[in-house]
Amino acid sequence: MKASLIPFFVILSTLFSLGLATTCTGSTSVSENVFFGYWKGTKTAANQKAAITAINYFKTQLKNNPSRESFSYSSGNIVGYMWVGSMIQNSGFATSDAMTVIYDEVNNNGIPNSLYIEYVVAGDPTNGFGIVLDTGGTANYGNMQRAVRLWSEGKPFNTYQGSKIYKGKSLCYLAWGNRKTIT
Secondary structure, X not given: OHHHHHHHHHHHHHHHHOOOOOOOOOOEEEEEEEEEEEEOOOOOXXXXXXXXXXXXXXXXXXXXXXXXXXXXXXXXXXXXXXXXOOOEOHHHHHOOHHHHHHHHHHHHHOOOOEEEEEEXXXXXHHHOEEEEEEOOHHHHHHHHHHHHHHHHOOOOOOOOOEXXXXXXXXXXXXXXXXXXXXX
């Protein structure tokens, strides 16, 4: 019996390692390069835990609100905003490789003053997304709101001290006729 389970686990682990863990039901899985930017600062265990809570909150909101494009979070000194364009499936984005980028960065490295991920198609906000988290509390609302405004215009936030690109991260695109209604 044990020997028969080994091939199953090998196949399952292979699928996850290839980035096929994203569930795109009723949508198409597409790979994009995700930009990660950050502002340097002291990392604390408390901020790390609070930022993970914020990311998990965003994941839950994505699953529960299939037609929303913008989301906000504020608790203690962690403030966050998220923009998900109308062509991106919310439930698929919640489990996407793209969402895993910000989760893994915070979980493995902590959170400095601020960090964000984004994918921007110049001038086309329907296909882009962004998530920004900040440890400065409500004092930095303006900068966080500016990020969402730029993403909603199809423009990059482009404010960082350090950055890197995560190549080939999957997310779920909706067909044009199934896109979120713009309100």
